[in-house]
Amino acid sequence: MEIGISSISELRKRQDSDISKFIFENLNPNDARKQYDAYSRLLQFLLPFKDDLTIIAETDYIDKTYRDLYYHFYSTKLRFFEKNCVRLSFFNNEIDDTIAHSEDDIKKIKKNYLGFVVLRPLGISCIGRNVLSPDVLKPTGSRLLLCKTDITSTVMGTKVSVCGFPHSSQDEEMMTCAETTIWSIMSYLANRYNIYSLPLGHNILASLTESSYERQTPSLGLNFQQISLSLQNQGLACRVYDKDNPKFKEILSCYIESGIPLALCIEAKTFGHAVACIGRSTIDRNTVVLQSVVVNGHVYYEWNKSIDQFIVNDDNATCYQVMNFMDPCSYYGDPEWRGMEITHFVAPLHQKIYLDAEIAIEAALDLIHDHGYNDGSVIRTFLTSSRSYREYAMTNNDFSEKQKQAFIELDMPKFIWVTEISDVASFMIARVNDIILMDATSGKQDLYNSIIIRTKDGDADIYDKKTHDFVTLPFKFSQNFNSFNNLH
Amino acid sequence: MKRYNVLSSAKPSSNKLSEEQIRSFNSKMRKVAIQVTNNSRRANESASKVMLTR
Numbered sequence: 037m038e039i040g041i042s043s044i045s046e047l048r049k050r051q052d053s054d055i056s057k058f059i060f061e062n063l064n065p066n067d068a069r070k071q072y073d074a075y076s077r078l079l080q081f082l083l084p085f086k087d088d089l090t091i092i093a094e095t096d097y098i099d100k101t102y103r104d105l106y107y108h109f110y111s112t113k114l115r116f117f118e119k120n121c122v123r124l125s126f127f128n129n130e131i132d133d134t135i136a137h138s139e140d141d142i143k144k145i146k147k148n149y150l151g152f153v154v155l156r157p158l159g160i161s162c163i164g165r166n167v168l169s170p171d172v173l174k175p176t177g178s179r180l181l182l183c184k185t186d187i188t189s190t191v192m193g194t195k196v197s198v199c200g201f202p203h204s205s206q207d208e209e210m211m212t213c214a215e216t217t218i219w220s221i222m223s224y225l226a227n228r229y230n231i232y233s234l235p236l237g238h239n240i241l242a243s244l245t246e247s248s249y250e251r252q253t254p255s256l257g258l259n260f261q262q263i264s265l266s267l268q269n270q271g272l273a274c275r276v277y278d279k280d281n282p283k284f285k286e287i288l289s290c291y292i293e294s295g296i297p298l299a300l301c302i303e304a305k306t307f308g309h310a311v312a313c314i315g316r317s318t319i320d321r322n323t324v325v326l327q328s329v330v331v332n333g334h335v336y337y338e339w340n341k342s343i344d345q346f347i348v349n350d351d352n353a354t355c356y357q358v359m360n361f362m363d364p365c366s367y368y369g370d371p372e373w374r375g376m377e378i379t380h381f382v383a384p385l386h387q388k389i390y391l392d393a394e395i396a397i398e399a400a401l402d403l404i405h406d407h408g409y410n411d412g413s414v415i416r417t418f419l420t421s422s423r424s425y426r427e428y429a430m431t432n433n434d435f436s437e438k439q440k441q442a443f444i445e446l447d448m449p450k451f452i453w454v455t456e457i458s459d460v461a462s463f464m465i466a467r468v469n470d471i472i473l474m475d476a477t478s479g480k481q482d483l484y485n486s487i488i489i490r491t492k493d494g495d496a497d498i499y500d501k502k503t504h505d506f507v508t509l510p511f512k513f514s515q516n517f518n519s520f521n522n523l524h
Numbered sequence: 525m526k527r528y529n530v531l532s533s534a535k536p537s538s539n540k541l542s543e544e545q546i547r548s549f550n551s552k553m554r555k556v557a558i559q560v561t562n563n564s565r566r567a568n569e570s571a572s573k574v575m576l577t578r
Contacts, residue, residue, distance in 0.1 A: 214576040257577030261568070278567035301576055308574035352578070380567065394563070398556045402549055406541055441530045480557040484546045497537045507534035 038062070039192060040093040041133040044085055044126075051075045055093065062095040063122045063157050073159035077205075081153070081163050081354050084173050088129040089150070092191055097123040099154045101165045101204070101219070104236040109210040109253055110158075118157035121164060125191040126150040126172050135192075142194050151198040152189050156207070163205035165223075169198050170356055180347050180356055181523035182315035183295050185228040199524075201297070201314045202227070203355035214258035215240050216351040217310040218266050221297050221384060224314075225272075232271055243269035260301040260380040263310065267299070272384040275392065279379050285361060287393045289340040291383050292316055294419035295522030299382040300348065302364050304375070309365065313381070315347035315523050317358050321464050324414055331405040337460070339416040340397070389419065389451045391476045391486065399483055400455035403472055407492060414463040416456045419476060420522055422448035434517035442509060446488055446498060451476035456519055468519045491515075 042055035050056065056075060064070040099121045110117040127148045135141050151168035167187045170180045184199045202223040206216045215237065222235035233239075241252045243266045250256070258266070264274040277287055291298055298313040319342065327341035348359045350367075357367050365373035383393075400417045429435055429443040453474040462469055470491045478486030487506070489498045494512040499505075541549065 212577045255577075257575035259573070259575055263576070276564070276567050278563075278570050280566060280570070281563045303574050307578050308576040309578045310576040380570075392557075392560050394560045395553060395556050399549075399553055402552060406545055406549060407539070438530050441528055445529065445531045480554050482550055483553040484541070484549050492539065495539060497539050498531065498534065500534065503536075506537040506540040508537045508539060509531070510533045510535060511530070 037097070038095045040095075041135065042091055042093075043129075043132075044082060044089040044091055045087055047091060048079060048082065055091065058095075059093050059122050059124070059155065063155055063162070064118060064159070070157065070159040074155065074157075074162035077160050077162050078155065081205075084354050085126075086128075086172060086174050089172060090127040090129060090131045090133075092125045092127070092131075092135075094123045094125070094191070095120070097121045097154065099123070099156070099164060101236060102154065102156045104238055105156075105207060105210050108238045121157065122155040123191075124153045124155065125189075125196075126152070126168065128171070137192070145191060145194050146196055149191065149196040149198060151200055152191070158207055161205055161207040165202065165204050166355065167198050167200045167202050168355055169200050173354075173356060176358075178317040178319065178345075178358075180315060180317055180358075181521075182347055182356070183224065183297050183522075184524055185224060187227050201312075201349055201355070203349045204351060206351045209254045210241075211237050212255045212257045213351050214263055214310040215255060217299050217312045217349075218258075218263060220312045220349050220351075221267070221299060222270055224297055224312075225384070235270065239270075240266055257308070258310075259308075260299075260310075260382060263299050263301070264382045267382065267384045271387075273387040273389065275383045275385060277381055277383070279377065281394075283394055283397065284378075285343075286338065286340045286397065288313070288346075288361075288378075288381055289316070289343040290393050290397060290417055291419070292343070292346060293340060293416070293522060296383060296385065296419070299384070300364070300378050301380040301382075302376050303379045304373070304377075309350075309376070311348040311350045311359070311364075313346050313348050313359070314356075316343050317345045317347060319343065319345065321466075324463065325460065329401065331401060334405055334411050336401065336404060336409075337412070337414045338397075338401075339414060339463075386451060388449065389476045391453060391474065391478050393419070395480075395483070396453040396474060396476075399474065400453070400472055403487070403490070404455070404457060407490070409457055409470065409492065410459065412460060413469075414458045414460060416458075416519070417453065418520075418522060419451055419453055420520065421450060422452050423450075424522070425452060425454065425473075425520065428520050432518055434514050436511070436514065438511045439513055442489075442496070442498075447501060448473075448488060449475050449477040452488060454520060458519075462516060466519045467516050469515050 040058040060071040153166040154164035156164040226232040226234040455472040456468040457470040473488040475486040496509045500507045
């Protein structure tokens, strides 16, 4: 392996700069066309990146995801394909070409690491597995709130870690956008939760072998049902929603607010596309008052209806694209991709989440009405794990010791539906006045008993398993506390 | 031994819905569940022929 250190601005300057020659002559020796195609594609990928980043390029990199494509597909072709990749690691400008291997240098490498991009020797399809911190991108007006997880790697022999969401481009032959979307979501889940396995291209195809009536390679793409089936076969319990569902956007927002990445199916008249939806951008909270819902003459505002811009990992673009719900591929800037429509999305859920989002949203709204919460309340419903919620409670300085203890003692399933209720003034500063927690393992029968805890005006009612009835705790709950966040 | 048990001193709730309201709530949610089933069936019947490739 050889190592080259330079800056992103040097790489962008021209194809015959030292760093460009170092990368692309190692990636595709003696193949000028592939070198040119790969250089052009990388430039396009790096377009939204900050100008002052440092790049460390490592040659002869063995990437498990590319090797999987190579051994299952490219090595079977007549024409020669390289089997090694080049890995680019990104740092902020505190790292420069004086970096070496002293203890201080290693600390600097770990501290300033911003992620990696694997370059595959596939010409125009060179962008392979990459995990990048959103900090590599030039700042825009709004912040990105993402499903993120720590993913480890190495650079110059040092173990490093980056917090991001996995991305890759498609190679157009074995993996199209649909398989890449499945890979991206499974890769995130496997890095975050040890109950899932790291996906490889051939595993994704294998998960669909029994239900395929045509050959799988070269890939002709997948439809939304095959995406769902593949995720199911990898241990998830999927729900599929279509655009004719009256709560389509609201449910999509609700899952994103819950930190659950979704596979979006986007269609034009003549072709279809799939992307992983992984977050949303921050928006003006004032817009929530535009999204009222009336229940028996009482007006409430629903946060999940307010979100219009989501963050997607699209295999044709750089990671973390801002997607407009109404014109999902407008960031292409290409007339062919304008006016497309999200027709379905697949929500890959944990197997112990039974209570559907539609019922949880509707139940929360009815409970708020029936229990007489104030008109004009802002409602935010999402799913989370009881572990995450308890951790939030334990670290929330707005909760008393007794409140924290109550959250520990309450019986909770692995996942809970949370509804935060705020008056508009509190909501504007991300504060909450009351909560309703519901059991996500509950079903259609006796849904009222699925309430775990409900607070109102400082009183907290909890379900008592001995009497199968509700009891009120003998101490007051905080009526103004920080909201919970699944996205960071 | 120190024991933590803040839930044990809770008193029967006077804030919960009446039995009639609870029955009405549960009944409405069962209807929502039927709607969810219908939505799910429609989503699957809408099986788009478009392959997601681009």
